[in-house]
Amino acid sequence: MNARILALLILVWTAQPIAAQQVLVEAESFPSHGGWKLDTQFIENMGSPYLLAHGLGRPVDDAVTEVEFPETGEYRVFVRTMDWVARWKAPGKPGRFQLLIDGQPLPETFGTEGAEWSWQDGGKVQIKNKKTTLALHDLTGFDGRCDAILFTKGDEPPPNESKILPKWRCQLLGIPEGPIEKGGYDLVVIGGGYSGMGAAISAARMGCKVALIQNRPVLGGNGSSEVRVWSQGLIRRGRYPRIGEIVEEFADKAKKSPGTYEEFEDAKKERIIRAEPNIELFLNHHAFDVKTEGKKITAVDAFDTRSGAQKRFRGQLYVDGTGHGTIGYLAGADWEMTPNGRMGMSNMWAWGEGEKPVAFPQTPWALDLEMKDFPYPRDHHGQWFWESGFDKDAIGGAEAIRDWNLRAVYGAFNAMKNRDGADKHTTAFLTWIAYIGGPRESRRLMGDVVLTQEDIVDKRQFTDGCVPSTWSIDLHYPKKQYAEKFADNPFISVAVHDRRIDRGYGYPVPYRCFYSRNIDNLFMAGRCISVTHQALGTTRVMKTCGMMGEVIGRAASLCVLNDCTPRQVYKEHWDAMVDLLKLPGKARRATVKDEIVIPEDALSLAGPFGPMTGLDPSKLEGIVVDDKQAEQTGSWTVGEGLPGYVGWNYLYAFKDASIRFDLPIAKSGTYEVRIAYQPHENRGNQVPVTISTGEKGRTVRVNMKQKPPLKEGFISLGTFDFTKGEKNFVEITTEGAGGCVHADAVQIVRKD
Template sequence: MLFLLAFAVPSFGQSVLVEAESFDQSGGWKLDTQFIREMGSPYLLAHGLGSPVADATTKVTFPETGEYKVFVRTKDWVARWDAPGTPGRFQLLVDGKPLAETFGTQGAEWAWQAGGSVNIDSKEVELKLHDLTGFDGRCDAIYFTKDGSTPPSDDKILSAWRRDLLGLEEAPTVKDGYDLVVVGGGYSGMGAAISAARMGCKVALIQDRPVLGGNGSSEVRVWAMGNIRRGKYPRIGEIVEEFSDHAKKSPGTYEEFGDEKKEEIVRAEPNIDLFLNHHAYKVDKDGDKKISGVYAFDTRTSEQKRFSGKLYVDCTGHGTIGYLAEADFDMAEKGRMGMSNMWAWAEGDEERKFPETPWALDLSMKDFPYPRDHHGQWFWESGFDKDPLGDAEGIRDWNLRAVYGAFNAMKNKDGADQHKPAFLTWVAYVGGPRESRLLQGDVVLTQDDIVSKRDFSDGCVPSTWSIDLHYPKKQFAEKFPDNPFISIAVHDQRVDRNYGYPVPYRCFYSRNIDNLFMAGRCISVDHQALGTVRVMKTCGMMGEVVGKAASIAATYDCTPREVYERYWPEMDELLKLPGKAHRAKLSDDIEVPSDVPPLAGPYGPPTGLDPAKLPGTVVDDSEAERIGKWTSGTGLKGYVGYGYLYAGGDSGGAVRFAIEAPEAGLYDVRFAYQPHENRGKTVPVLVETKTERLEKKINQQQVPPIEGGFISLGELQLDKGEVVTVVVATAGAGGNVHADAVQLVPVKK
């Protein structure tokens, strides 16, 4: 339980400041820390999806009784758009009695709304924040004063007058002795912290939310994408695999994202000090090129701490620590990918009401994509040309107006008859941002580097996602052209999605701040290259690499750059170690436990059916020769290996499999595909050996009859080592052609 200490200060007379985030009980109000750099403070948010949330309560000690003027720092969050209505209304109750003023009804910007006077009869009173709507009312702080003066409304973090009124020490609590200070607790931060700790580094992990995982937490619910454990260093990704979610949808359920599991894994590392609910906001430097300390404050108590270490890694997603340290960075002026706030709804057994939302975006059912499977997915995205740093709250709030406007259309407008039993189950109030600052390293990776497979000597993190860039979807952009809220993904499929493009290590440290690493979506890439490296499992692998590099830099007291220039052979060896390899101190020998995963190989562990566990001998499409243009896919589940290939009918393409008989004997030759209504009914398949030739026509709209998605092409007598070739062509197929795997199964007589 958190208790507030409030003190009288001469410059404000007998005054009491109550930070909303320090309430003893938050009730149904949520702690929102996303916009501290914009408006100076965390705040409580009444995020009730249209139903008022339970009261937040606290006990406050006053210096003396008497009459006090009351001010509440809040805003009317839709006023900036001149929207009708005030959805963020709430009351302040003092010892159970509401003040006459209703808050959240004035001003488009954060400011102190006057609440009249209240008579304090006893020195200890109970305060309550009482939500009236469930539609995201917000309260930063409450100020009581006898002299009637309005408090300053500056946006400075931990301003002097707040510190004085809260009785906080001006000097921060010192946290030192760290080898690596990690700021940001998403996939990249977790990967860096765990990797460094297991290599003997003393690590501080600072996260401004109450949970780990970032976009991959229950708060945002973006499922983890990107293939791991492949390429030149197939051990990289084993740490990510330990904590990654396995959500079946995005957004998934609270349970699927495993917040508790993530925290348990981190806390199990004796070399990690975890600081949840701590917002990093300032850095100290030693000269121009070295960070000497990072300041963070507890978002519940406002206590500030100073963290010092040999090395630092920016895993904030926004490049915040790099920016504060004056690291070189770039940011696209326009056309950036935006922020998502996904949502979900369900249907009950009876009619459910939903309040009218005149302040939300005025939408009808044709103005947005129908949320199939009861999910508003990743493409509920806006802010493409808005300020992702100075106006992130405005982007989030616009997203909320879009979601509530859509559900209002479903419940109260042209979708009402269809959705009588529908009700909202979850709307993300924590945004899922995609793009802002990109910190500059010794290599700035480009789209051309990736599609041309430029070979960097320090390539180490396999990026397997396509170059996936988001733009406003024209179909839904006409009504709100200044700020569309539905996106479309445009994919450049030329990324190797099996082996992966090896992102160079030199993208993971600052070119002008000597002891600063970065991992995640703020690394040294251009806008286009960000489209492939930004997915979470890939970001987590960046963290793993940074953690190992930090152990070398800490051991030899060198810079991240010198790890590449002087110690790369040693780094190469560390990158080949299992993720569970560990040592207690930097000076200890590394131990490899017996329960490490099997080495995955250059294409990683299969994401579909494991060929090694299927009968007979199997050759996957990843080992086949392609003629013409074929696309790799994973959307139709049940495939063999890592995916499948598909191509348009009559495109002139073919796929050639070569499979060798392990022993002499009679074999059933089989071919695997995934059925679909757009597949050809007459797909030509040719089977050849040194003495025989078989020609088949396959209807790929039909389900293959053999387990694993196979169909028999015929039986052949083969010598030991004899090669069978299977060629699948598109000519005359009558539709799209699908090629997954071939199989030789001994026939028992």
Template sequence: MSFKTISAFVLLVAMIVPARADQVLVEAESFDTHGGWKLDTQFIDTMGSPYLLAHGLGKPVRDASTTVTFPSTGEYRVYVRTKDWVARWNAPGQPGRFQLIVDGKPLDETFGTKGAEWFWHDGGTVNIKDVQTTVSLKDLTGFDGRCDAILFTQGDEAPPNTSAILPGWRREMLGLKETPTEEDGYHLVVIGGGYSGLGAAISAARMGCKVALVQNRPVLGGNGSSEIRVWAMGNIRRGKYPRIGEIIEEISDHATKSPGTYEEFEDAKKEAIVRAEENIDLFLNHHAFKVEMNQSSIQAVHAFDTRTSEVKRFTGRFFVDCTGHGTIGHLAGADLEMTPKGRMGMSNMWAWNEADVPVTFPETPWALDLNMADFPYPREHHGQWFWEGGFDKDPIDGAEAIRDWNLRAVYGAFNAMKNGDGADEHPSAFLTWIAYIGGPRESRRLMGDVVLTKEDVISKRDFKDGCVPTTWSIDLHYPKEQYAEKFPENPFISKAVHDRRIDRNYGYPVPYRCFYSRNIDNLFMAGRNVSVTHEALGTTRVMKTCGMMGEVVGRATSLCILHDCLPRSIYERYWDEMHELLLLPGKARRQTVDAEIEIPEDAMTKATDQGLAMGIDPASLPGIVIDDSQAKKSPKWRPSISLEGFVGTNYLFSHGYDDATIEFKADTPSQGRFEIRIAYRPHANCGDQVPVTIGIGDKVSTVRVNMQEPPSDGIFHSIGRFDLAEGVPVTVTLATEGAGRDVHADAVQILPIGE
């Protein structure tokens, strides 16, 4: 896409448009090439615009450049909208420095050196000798310099410094038409392309609805994309409606850790699945910023293309807020809540590696002043989920400051590793990735006809419309005390406090009435902005659970269209029909909402109500099989389904430092020779010296198992062959002590063998 500017003599599709003869506005996001600069759209609602970010991990990024058409040659004053991003903390140094290169020559002024807030930095004057002139942004540091826009003017006044989205003067300068482009005829307009938005869009489309999916990033997946890299958690395909979750199974990543690699999050797969649906129109890089209302109903949502600023008006019968922040509900005047204190924060995970030779890293005096004792050592070469900041800070208006503080924490930690008291241990360490797109956990929640509480979940309160199984523990995050001492006003390391009174196998069915607004007639919601309390959010907020909410909303929309009714009526009048839809496979489809439903041959096998189809049914295996659900466990074992091929509904894992044990018991069914085998899911994070103790009667022996290597048959690993008498008690115990790393525990098999 070409740049945005003005010209007195040309009007092209590339947006060279006439405006004032003495001014040229160039939006940074629409440069011809971004080079190594990143397009950052996450703070548009507070600072008014997308911008380019020089996120180079301490190495200057490649230039962004474009060709600008000037109305005439001559002298122009230059203004650049930017900021010194650490100035709000009076931090020493100016990490975001960059130059503006005009016709191959840098301006004398260096940008990113002034202003704690966004403002128009006066860059002096430049003599334009050619009406077609190349303009470039040259990063000087690699430490997150930022540029919103550039104004060349022959006038005397600086441009207005408003943070409104597309104010009138910008629209005039860019030559944008007065009326937005109409995008109409939709049954459902989905705002937000994370797991909940994907679930809603695909589900509705397959049930015959015409869908617009509007996402303000270039990729889909939200927190579960390559930009943020939170692995998808929450058990699916279980409970009252074991088909719910099949769509999420199609699009879900299979990352083996968080943060994982770029490839593991499969952005392209998600987009391909969406584009394969004929009923979905996908609008990537479109930011929704305005809502039109007709009394208590949404008439339209306006969104602008974050690369060109073209505004589009999306009209539809129903809308679903999958923004995570409840943005559409907020703009529409929906009833909402945001917990004033004790909110969870924003994550910015990071990763590093080691080279074959020593690698230097610039000093970072502007970052947080950290020693190695000020943060948890980033084992396995990555900073995990607990790099989280912004507790009780404003998650909307303060989002950029939260992200930037998190960046200061990460850079300060790596500076300690490279230039501080950890330098001797890390001469070859280098950064490979830092999330510049924050992973928020909690902000606005939109209120529905039911506001789910922690007590509802724990007591298993039975709602008629319970439909989305939540299986994550009630997992709330707080600053971790030992690391909060140095920065009590804004800690950056969190701890998770779990209430594990959740049925992880069946799941607690979250009611449908949490998924539509109680006062905006045609507004659904799915994701972490649904109608729950702060405590209940601790279990419902994980991505696969959010995605299943979207699946339910999509099917409800098709019934709303079919019966010409509002979301509330699905519960009050049409729940029997909704019940039948929720029992259908994820790949069930129909061309229109009143057409016959077809089940394709590649539909998934139905899961049982306990979700056993997700793993291997223990009853299908020979010999005696003791699943982890039947074992005696110490604390600190955690269930997981991240690695495929497990036995039963999940496998368990415990960290090497957890001092945990798990004991499997059975009696020998008959006299003979038996092989005793253990099931585990191999992974690089597992220990290679896991102690496994075998007790046969009063005889005890211990073997060591390398759980980084796969079991010999892909499921079970033999720990020995034994001659056993009938009825002899057999005990197999796995422990973390001495394992070195994590331990996985899935099942034990006692298998009779021939002579």
């Protein structure tokens, strides 16, 4: 349909006496969704939220509503839906559903036509009662979807446009043309993930009036029960170890990814936000338009994803925590998106085992997979590497990326149940698949500093470095082993790490990465900050993103107090900002002009390496030198997974690495030398440990597969005579070790 015909249709439709002739029912407005899920993640693509029958192959309960018609009689029915696998010309129609009218299904089955969203003709129906019950009746459990239902006395379908809240829809739904004004905010935060939550809580506690807008029913973003990515990145360390204390309050404690629903504690996150008197929380509100004057945002428009009612949020400052840089993009902020080699979207999944055989429907429309085509789901989980959409359109093609991921998961489970894995998986059944995608990379908004990989690896020091990034530079690419069969769109990734990151102290990311260089009152936090593609590999993990929000909240309070821009905080008020960064996370004031109060339950100050999670070296016998105090050569990886270590963590390496522990000999004499390590089956059984006393050296071989015999996980290397003032040290190397080498701590105990 060309633009002229579409425009004429809109004119015809908006000129008709709508109330007496048409009844529009938005699926998201059904008061009972039954087993259907409200999907809001592709509104920019197709113009609306919709209901999704995500039943893992089992039909979901009906979504039900009651509609009052202006008059009875014959109506033509149109349902906006799609055949979601048709874009790939896949066989079968997995998204089939019926429309029940007062319990009776229409003859037409929906979700069977069209590779794109469109109005499927349901034929004519006699409406006998003004009050009529409608139900969406799922037939498959395989992600059928419905946007809206139109009853009309005419025969023409409505315009099939993807514009958000077109005028004709608003007229039919009785939505006022003008939005409800919501003003008086100091800070408007769009996005309720870790970065948005951190910004909202931090600003509110520093006296700002905050609006927090989230288009999902839960908070946490990728760290919610909907996506279930466990929160990573270390907090409470570096220059400002108070930063991260707010994240500590709401971060999940999941032990693996994906974790369980309970581990992500959606209710706790919401409870923490609602406990802040300076925050107004707007769940299920999608921000879709931005108003600007010159280089400033003046308002953000959002609509209630359940009713369509619009609100206009006005504030002094705004935070883009959308992950996609959506608010910045709409405001005209400078942005970039790496054209090739981008990371994709994940949709993790899980399966369980019953006591009796469980059937699973054949899935001819899914990816054609055998067991060799994907990694076996370890621990009954399809983990982070179930990822696709590399170099696809991460914004406009997001729904297709998510749907391709679903086809991959269903194809894999079909192989397990109905193909070459059938004998082993007779009792297996799906328990969860993420229908909300976990995107990793799209737009990045440009600030006064664009952080690079070289900045991080070389430890370039910025005066405003404040958020410690401790994750390796972790970039994802298609894994060649599984990429050949679907070369155009692989669905299994591999992580390529640059581990030259200080994972203990962390690299301090500068504040100037957190505000727009050309929109004067726009902050950004999360995946859309001002970094290169490579630097994004370390800054993108959720706890790090949450700390960005904490810093922004403190800066916002200075902007309000001094009536200045985010840039001016750095140029004119940085000393005051440093003072705020040193405050506990629970410090608060009612307004930006009030005195700051530190409550009794504030966390104790952590050190530059964060809260100690292992044995306290100061409480052990003798003198203990932790790995934090040692000099590393080569590539060592930080570990915390094996309990009982000394200090903050331990280190391990496989090859071409050494670590030197200098011994602080205060008085010459004879000392017993011990080292601590965590045993493991992959450890070396001939690990060389050299004890140097002045010009002499002696090497002892340690079998790290075996449990250390002494308390606190130490093993004795013997007694040695040390002279004060000479070069006294212990060095552990990987050469000839016979496996992985572990380094934790060295203990010396005086014996004479």
